[in-house]
Amino acid sequence: MVKQINYNKYIVMVLLMLAVIGVGPVGSHPHVFIAQETKIIFDENGLAGFKIHWTFDEMFSVMISEDFDEDKNGRLDKREIAIIKEKAFGYIAPHNYYIQLKIDGKPFPVKFIKDFNATLNNGKLSYEFFIPCHVTAVKTAKKIVLSPYDPEYYSAVYFPDKKHLFLKNQDPFEIETKVERDMSTLIYYETVNPLAIFFKFCLK
């Protein structure tokens, strides 16, 4: 007599397995969480660049402050900031400092940054830096997309719930901004469209 196989048991197992693995390979990896505020800065010619402000989660903040706040006074002095820039920030340069930019649909590699600063505020670490990106304003709109993400997914960069997008010196220009998923890009092993700041600007 042929023994009946209990399919239900296996189906439950497979569902459980999918629940765990199906979302798994990219689902839960980040070890660092970064809240990003972005300031789009204009000058007399058009776009001048982006001031990026990152606030790290408390656990990563402790990791960095334990090592780099050498005098353990809860503040970072110039020397400590310089060491942090070299040893806890500069290494992400090959990843465009986690800021992926497109100008009129073409990628703009972030090769360098300026005015790096690091602060500790109630134990929370923040980085601030400026990305120069000069785009002259003309009568037709220039379209820019700024998407923050770590392609290796060790860090999750996100926009906080509070106001996170600011404009500076924007008066001479007509500007439209929106934050939504960039449907033309897939990240984290091609599973997700990253959140991005879309904006266009032209002369008034």
Added chain:
Amino acid sequence: MKRALLFCIFAFLLLNLSTGSAHNPFTSQPEKSHKVLASPVKSRLFVKIVFLQHQLREKMSFLIREAKSEKKIAPIFLLAMFAFLYGVIHSAGPGHGKAVALSYILSCKPKLSQGLMVGNLVALTHGFSGIFFVLLVKFVLHASITQSLETGTYITQIISFSLISLMGVIIFVRSLLNWFKKGSDEIQRQGWLFANPFATAFSVGLIPCPGVVMVMLFAISLGLTGLGIFLGVCIAAGMASTITLIVLAGMSGKSFILRLSDRQKRLRYILEYSIETLAGLLVASLGLVLLLANL
């Protein structure tokens, strides 16, 4: 149809070899960070999981501070629960030894108890090596955490990936011999060391878990070393439950496929040894790819 579907899922399980970078990109030189292997799984649910993981970390930070300031026991129960949940979710990500634990049970014909032991030991070793690493660096070596983690991760990765490669090669060679000698006791004995759950768990779990390291460090920075160790254990227990679930699923899948062929002994024989050969080959390839990427 059901057979085909289940076989596909089982094959997918076998191929689920994704892994993640254990190097912190902020503090690691770019040339030292290895490439992440792409996973065959595509899912959008992970955004919610990432959000949940972030929330758990925030809640844990808050409760650890509360435990420190109020000196009460109540937050510790909640903390234990959150740490366990964090471990469950965290280990579902790339790495954490799932692929190797799974390959072990596919290739080494363990009993259910042995399979469960492997799943648990892999996670516990991975978690405990994180605890041990932090205690060693903070209280014995008094060294920089980020640099030590970088160096420690690099060394343990080389050792771990070498052991995984060796284990894979031995499983593969043993399975080839099995094709000809039909699983003689002698061959089973030769492979005992690498079928040993302790050896498997050690080779996979050797690399300190960065999640445990960060939670431990945070607690220690507030002067709560004991709580840090306790939370590390809770995270390891959470990781153990996830990996155990995957091992159970793998064992059920294998047993199901073999039962499908119960009536055809030759087919069963071919399937069983094919799974073993493939698992050995995949473990060896995974180990070698990771080893070469990190050298």
